Amino acid sequence: MPIENVTTAELSLSISQVAERTGLTTHALRYYERVGLMLERIGRASSSHRRYSEADVRWVTFITKLRSTAMPISRVLEYVKLARRGEETIPERLELLLIHRVSVAAQLDEMATSLAAIDFKIATYQGRTPTE
Amino acid sequence: MPIENVTTAELSLSISQVAERTGLTTHALRYYERVGLMLERIGRASSSHRRYSEADVRWVTFITKLRSTAMPISRVLEYVKLARRGEETIPERLELLLIHRVSVAAQLDEMATSLAAIDFKIATYQGRTPTE
DNA sequence: CTAGAACTTAGAGTGCGCTCGAAGTCAAAT
DNA sequence: ATTTGACTTCGAGCGCACTCTAAGTTCTAG
Structure with a gap:
């Protein structure tokens, strides 16, 4: 024990x-x-x-x-490998994260747009004219 | 022709x-x-x-x-099958969309939370104390 | 001491959502 | 007349990210 x-x-x-x-x-x-x-x-x-x-x-x-x-596992792996090399790779890690950040923003945007379309459909089903 | x-x-x-x-x-x-x-x-x-x-x-x-x-394709398929049955399935389609809506909201939320964590990391890499 | 739950490794299997390949048809351009 | 390229069907193949199985070991409770 x-x-x-x-x-x-x-x-x-x-x-x-x-x-x-x-x-x-x-x-x-x-x-x-x-x-x-x-x-x-x-x-x-x-x-x-x-x-x-x-x-x-x-x-x-x-x-x-x-x-x-x-973020695909392959990308996370890149990040880990950089991190293991120590402080000197911080700029590279930063860049990787900043690039990823852009994609996250795009995903949020697309999802919000899709949600709006779904809400529009919901509104028509609820008999509310959605443009009203 | x-x-x-x-x-x-x-x-x-x-x-x-x-x-x-x-x-x-x-x-x-x-x-x-x-x-x-x-x-x-x-x-x-x-x-x-x-x-x-x-x-x-x-x-x-x-x-x-x-x-x-x-939304998985299997779920979309459910929706399509309802839609093909005509107007009488509108309540069911509405319910399906409302349920999905909840999951979309949760996804947006999770993604926003993750983005915050990523931004926090970015800030530390940029030398800014993120809590400052 | 013993039963059963939780852990170990290595490797095979799974589900999703496409993606690709093969073999053939058809229309438009040269 | 023929070449090119977009299309067709059908079925197989693939990448991702786990997920599960098997066979064996170890921890925990009684």
Whole structure:
């Protein structure tokens, strides 16, 4: 019954706890690790069970923000690889995020436009003349 | 050499013209027709080439709004089937759209939240303390 | 001590939404 | 008359992002 994290007040979570906290499945978390999306190697308990640090959880959380704005995993991977190279790649990471930002804005815009079209249809179904 | 659309001033477009106008590929348009997404049978020229009416184009355009708000094709199909049954299914179609509307709002919300997180990161990379 | 839940790896399988290829037809231009 | 290119059908193939299975290990509760 080895106790980890004696040094700092680092919590260390099991994979299922991280799954709960992030909304991903344990399968997805293992998959992310396999394809190289994690910033650092995920710690292991003596049993070889994964132990996630707070930083790991923050990173997974950030990844989900990128993913939920339709950044492909391949792009996230580029970003991770830059991040692993250290501070010197901040300009490149910044550029990557700024480019992505444009696409997110476009997505928001398209979705808002689509919503308007759907609302228009809803209004006609509700018998309200939508232009009225 | 039978001439279609004699009655009205209906324009009739080729598949590639519709592709241009809707942003879909001709492949996707054929696929949509194949899986039953079109409201009515698409007209054919004597050559058996597809001829799209204005109403067809409007329908495809509406479909793309549903799709771009992440409505699965299976759901669009439900909607189409209702629509083909006529006016009596308007309440059901309305309900389907209202339910979808909720999901679109949630998507917009999530995307906005993710954008905020990305902007936060951008700000830190730009050396601005983001909370400042 | 034992049962059962949770974990491990490696690799195969899945669902969605197209996308592509093959083989053929047709119309317009040269 | 022939070449070019857009079209047709049908079915297979593909990329993405997981998701699941199998076989084995380990942790937890009673």
